[in-house]
Amino acid sequence: MLRFQNSPSFSALLECCTDQTSPYWEAGWDEFLNRYKEMIYKFVVNRCFNWKVERLGMQLNDVVNDIVSEVYIILLNKLYTYRVEEGEQNFRYWLATVCNRASGSYMKRRSIAAFIAEEIEDVEKDLKKTTERFQTYIRTFEIDTRFELYEHLVLILRTSGEQKRNVERDIHIFYLYVWADLPKQIIANGHPCFADDPNINEGNIDNVIHRFRSFLRKTANL
Amino acid sequence: MSKTDSLEISLEQALALLKDAQHSRDFTWPQLSPGAAEYLNTLQERLKSLQSDEGNGNIFGNIPSLGCNLDKPYLLKNVDFFLILFLDNRTGKDCSRLFEHLNDCFQCAQIFSSTLRDYSRAYQNLVKPRESE
DSSP states (O other), X not given: OOOOSSOOOHHHHHHHHTOTTSTTHHHHHHHHHHXXXXXXXXXXXXXXXXXXXXXXXXXXXXXXXXXXXXXXXXXXXXXXXXXXXXXXXXXXHHHHHHHHHHHHHHHHHHHHHHHHOSOOSSHHHHHHHHHHHHHHHHHTSOXXXXXXXXXXXXXXXXXXXXXXXXXXXXXXXXIIIIISOOOHHHHHHTSTTTTTOTTOSHHHHHHHHHHXXXXXXHHTTO | OOOOOSSOOOHHHHHHHHHXXXXXXXXXXXXXXXXXXXXXXHHHXXXXXXXXXXXXXXXXXXXXXXXXXTTOOXXXXXXXXXXXXXXXXXXXXXXXXXXXXXXXXXXXXXXXXXXXXXXXHHHHHHHHHHHTX
C-alpha cells in the first residue's frame, strides 16, 4: 500500500477515496478516517441520544458501532456524489446528513422491532403489554423524532397488501390504539366515522392490530 | 340532571353537550356561565349555517392531500370541521379522505386523537350520571 508523502488536500483526498484503481486508495481511506472518524462518531452518538437507545434495552456502544459501520458502507458507495468544489466546510454538513439519516434509519427499524419482538402467548395481555411499552418509549422522543417514526410506520403499513379502501382506515385505527392510547371502546363507539359502522367493533380492532403486528414481524424478519 | 361547572367550556365539551342534546330524550341544559352559553349558541348557529350551505360537503373535500405545513395544520382550531364531523347526521360520512390525510399528517393525527379523547370523556361525563340515576 502506497503512503502519502505529505498530508493530501481535501480534494486530493476525496479523489483517492473515490477511485478504487488509485494506488493511494487504501491510504486515502486511512487518512479519511483519521480526519473524520471522530466527527462521525459524534454525529451518531448525538442522534442516538435523541432516539433514547437505552429505552429499547440496547447498549449505546453497540448501537453506535452498528450505525457507524453502516455509515462507512454508505460512504464507500456514495462519497463520489459529493461535489469537491463545495469545499471541506460544506462536506461536514453533508457528512452530518449521512450520519443522521443512517442513525434514523437504524433506529426506526429497531423501534418497530421493539413493538413486535416478543412472541404472543396470552394474546390480550401481550398486546396490552407491548402497546404500553411502545407508548412509553415514544413518549420519551422529541416531536421531530416522533414525526419521523410515525412517517416510517405508515410507510411500512401501506405496503401490507390490504385493499386501499381499508388500509388507510386500519392504519388510522392502529395509530389511535397503539400510538395515541385511545381505548377500543372510544374508537369503536365514539369515533364519528365508526359509531354507525357495524364492521368496526372492539373485536375488529383487535384483528387490525394483530394483523399489522404480524405483518411488521414478517417485514422485520422476526 | 347533569351539571357542568360555571367555567368556560372547551370545544370538545361543547360538542359533547350538543351531541347529547341531539340524542338524549331526557336531556336538559346544564347550568352554564354566560360565556359558555354564548359559545354554545354560536356553535349551534354556525352548524345550522354549515348545514344549510350545500358547500358543507366540502368540509371533507377540503381536507388536504398529503401532509400540512408545519406551522398551520389543517385541523388546528378548525371548528367547522369538527362541528360537521361530530354533529352533522344527515348523510353518511365518507371518511376515506380524512383517514388518508391523518396518516400523512402527524400533526393533524395528534389534534384529531386529542379532540376525540376529550370529546368522548366529556360525553361520558354527561351520559354516565344519568344512567346511574
